[in-house]
Amino acid sequence: MTTIDQRQPVLITGAGGYLASWIVKYLLEAGYHVRATVRNKNDFKKIGHLLDIRPGEGGILELFEADLTRPGDFNKAMRGCEVVFHTASPFLIGKVKDPQKQLVDPALEGVRNVLYSAAETPTMKRVVLTSSVVAMYCDAREILDKPSKKFNEEDWNRIADLQYEPYAFSKTIAEKTAWALMHEQKQWDLVSLNPAFIFGPPVGNRADGASVATLQRALSGEMRIGAPDLAFGIVDVRDVAQAHILAAFNPEASGRYLLSKQSMSFLELANEIDAAFPGKYKLPNKVLPKWLVVLLAPVLRLSKRYLRNNLGYRPEFDNTRSTSLLGLSYRPVRETIGDMVRGIEGAL
Numbered sequence: 001m002t003t004i005d006q007r008q009p010v011l012i013t014g015a016g017g018y019l020a021s022w023i024v025k026y027l028l029e030a031g032y033h034v035r036a037t038v039r040n041k042n043d044f045k046k047i048g049h050l051l052d053i054r055p056g057e058g059g060i061l062e063l064f065e066a067d068l069t070r071p072g073d074f075n076k077a078m079r080g081c082e083v084v085f086h087t088a089s090p091f092l093i094g095k096v097k098d099p100q101k102q103l104v105d106p107a108l109e110g111v112r113n114v115l116y117s118a119a120e121t122p123t124m125k126r127v128v129l130t131s132s133v134v135a136m137y138c139d140a141r142e143i144l145d146k147p148s149k150k151f152n153e154e155d156w157n158r159i160a161d162l163q164y165e166p167y168a169f170s171k172t173i174a175e176k177t178a179w180a181l182m183h184e185q186k187q188w189d190l191v192s193l194n195p196a197f198i199f200g201p202p203v204g205n206r207a208d209g210a211s212v213a214t215l216q217r218a219l220s221g222e223m224r225i226g227a228p229d230l231a232f233g234i235v236d237v238r239d240v241a242q243a244h245i246l247a248a249f250n251p252e253a254s255g256r257y258l259l260s261k262q263s264m265s266f267l268e269l270a271n272e273i274d275a276a277f278p279g280k281y282k283l284p285n286k287v288l289p290k291w292l293v294v295l296l297a298p299v300l301r302l303s304k305r306y307l308r309n310n311l312g313y314r315p316e317f318d319n320t321r322s323t324s325l326l327g328l329s330y331r332p333v334r335e336t337i338g339d340m341v342r343g344i345e346g347a348l
C-alpha cells in the first residue's frame, strides 16, 4: 500500500511524446505540479503543444532537459517528487539500422538512469513504467500455446532479440531490468502499464510518432489493393494516459497491467475508418492472399519470419486486471479511430 501526497510535484519523462502529452494534459488540468523532461526545451515543434495546455487551478508545468543515455540527467527534475511516470523510450518500427544504438541502449540505459535517480531521491515512492504488450508476446502464433487463448500479465516475450523484433526486445529487457532494480530495494514500488497498439488523437499538432505514422500510411492509400491478414490489440491513447494516472495514485496498484480494448485486423481497422468517413479514403476492402504478402514483404517492411509467425493469427488479450483492479474503462474503438483521423487530417 503506497500513499502519495498529491500536492507534491510529479515527474514525467519524454513529456512531449504522443502518449506522455496526454498524461501531462490530464495532470495539469487536474491541478498537479508537473515536472516534465524533454530532450530540448527550445524545440517548439516537439514541445509547443505542451505550452498550449491550459492548466486547471494550481496546475504548474516545469520543463527540464534530460536524455535517457546521460547518467544523472533526471536527478534535478526528480527532487521532491513522490511519483515518476517513465514513458520515454524510442518507439521505432520498420527498418532500424542499428538496433543496439537506436533502441536497446536508450531503453535500457533510460530505465537504469531513471531508477538510479529514484534511488537517490529520498521522497520517491512509486515508479510508473510505460512498458508494452510486446514485452508479453512476440508473435501472434504463440496464442495457440495459451490454454486461455489470451495473453495476460503472466506472459513474457521470450523470442525477440537484437535481430528479430528489436523494438519488442528493447521493451522486454527494459521492463525486466526495472523489476530487478525494484526488488533490490524497499523505498519505492513499481507499476508497469503494458499497452497494445495505441491509437487516438495527438495533443496539438505533433504528428511524428509511430502510431500516427501507421494511421497516416493506412489513409494514404498505400494498402488500397488489400490488407495483410495481420491483427493486433488496440487501445485509446487517452485511456492509456488515464491508466497511468490511476496507477500512480491508487495505493493498491501493483504489478503489471495489460491495456487493450480489443483485437483488430488491418481490414477491420480500415472498415472502421470507412464507416466513420464513408468513401473519403482509399482503404483496403479485402485481405491480400498470403503468397502476395510474402512477395510484398520488403515493400511492407515486414520480415518473412515475422509473416510466417503472424499472418493469419489473431492475438487476443485479457484486460481484466486493468478494468477490475485499476478501475479503467475503455472507450469504443470507433470513437478512438474517428477522433484520431479528425486529429491528424491537417497533417495529411
Ligand code: NAP
Binding pocket: 013, 014, 015, 016, 017, 018, 019, 020, 038, 039, 040, 046, 066, 067, 068, 069, 087, 088, 089, 090, 091, 106, 130, 131, 132, 133, 171, 194, 195, 196, 197, 198, 199, 208, 209, 210, 211
Ligand atoms: P513517441 O511519441 O515517439 O514518444 C517517445 C518519447 O521518448 C519521446 O518523447 C522522445 O523524446 C522520448 N525519447 C526517445 N529517445 C530518447 C532519449 N534518448 N532521451 C530522452 N527521451 C527520449 O512514442 P509514444 O507512442 O508516445 O511512446 C511512449 C511510450 O509508450 C514508449 O515507452 C513506447 O514504447 C510505449 N508504447 C507505445 C505504444 C504505441 O502504440 N504508441 C504501444 C505500447 C507502448 P522526443 O520528444 O525528444 O522525441
